[in-house]
Amino acid sequence: MAAICVFCSSSEQIDPKYVLLAEEVGTRLAVGGHTLVSGGARVSMMGAVARAARAGGARTVGVMPQVLIDIEIGDVESDELTIVDSMRARKQLMDDHSDVFVALPGGIGTFEELFEVWTAGSIGLHAKPVFVLDPDGFYGPLWTYLESLVDKGFVRQHALDYLQRVSTVDELFTAIERSG
Numbered sequence: 394m395a396a397i398c399v400f401c402s403s404s405e406q407i408d409p410k411y412v413l414l415a416e417e418v419g420t421r422l423a424v425g426g427h428t429l430v431s432g433g434a435r436v437s438m439m440g441a442v443a444r445a446a447r448a449g450g451a452r453t454v455g456v457m458p459q460v461l462i463d464i465e466i467g468d469v470e471s472d473e474l475t476i477v478d479s480m481r482a483r484k485q486l487m488d489d490h491s492d493v494f495v496a497l498p499g500g501i502g503t504f505e506e507l508f509e510v511w512t513a514g515s516i517g518l519h520a521k522p523v524f525v526l527d528p529d530g531f532y533g534p535l536w537t538y539l540e541s542l543v544d545k546g547f548v549r550q551h552a553l554d555y556l557q558r559v560s561t562v563d564e565l566f567t568a569i570e571r572s573g
Contacts, residue, residue, distance in 0.1 A: 395573055396454070397422055398430040398491035400506040401438040402499040411498050414528065415441040417562050418497065423449025425566060430490045432483065432506075433457035433475075435468035438497060443468050456486045484509060493569055494523045498531040515552035522572040525558045526565050532558065 399422075401415055415438035422429055422442075429446040432439055433455025443453045447470065455471040458480055467474055477483050484506060496507040511523045525532050536558060542548040559565045 394426040394428070395492040395569060396428040396430050396490055397493045397495060397569065398487050398510075399439075399442050399495050399497060400432070400499060400503045401442060401497035402503060403432065403434040403437045403439045404500060405437050407437065407498075410529075412438055412441045414526070414562075415439070415497060416445040418442050418495070418526070418565070419445025419447075419451070420449050421562050421566050422446050423451035425570070426451075427569075428452040428454060430454045430456070430487055431468075432461075432487070432502070433468050433471060434461070435466050435470070438499070440468060442497075443471065447472075454490055456483045456490075458483050488513075488519070492521055493572065494521060495565065495569075496523075496525045498527075511552075511556050515549075515555040522569070523556055524565055524568060525556060526560075526562070527558055528560055528562075 399418060419442040423446045429443060429451055431443055434440055447453050453471045455468045455474045456477060457467050458477050475486060477486060494510045496503055513519050514521060514523050539553055543550050543553050557568060559568055
């Protein structure tokens with residue numbers, strides 16, 4: 394059983410299918426006996442993954458900077474909700490509490506978190522798996538761009554290979570269980 398950090402959107406302006414995806418991830422996380430580590434919001438995808446995980450009996454850990462408490466509305470139902478002073482402190486605590494990282498569709502915050510843990514893993518600062526769940530091609534344009542960076546010599550192939558792209562929730566949890 395792993396502590397799985399899920400990066401995803403807290404925007405309420407997104408297609409509801411992504412909220413359903415987050416719920417499915419939370420449910421599967423609980424079924425596997427895993428712990429959820431998240432950004433600590435109770436809205437949109439972030440809230441959906443946490444509620445579904447808790448509904449299935451999973452422990453949930455949220456980490457949120459004070460500046461986002463009013464914007465994202467903290468998930469006060471978390472088993473553990475830690476309020477920190479900065480985004481850097483948030484990411485460090487999330488990293489420290491996690492065994493695996495998963496990025497669902499999201500915006501700039503999701504990308505920033507994903508790129509940081511991916512970079513750290515690719516240069517050996519941690520050995521934790523990093524997954525991108527991409528059921529509908531959301532990450533397709535980014536993936537094409539990243540592959541072009543490999544072709545142009547800006548990114549090493551082993552770095553791109555460190556980032557594992559999966560297309561279904563089943564594939565994600567099979568890969569997580571294999572990595573454990």
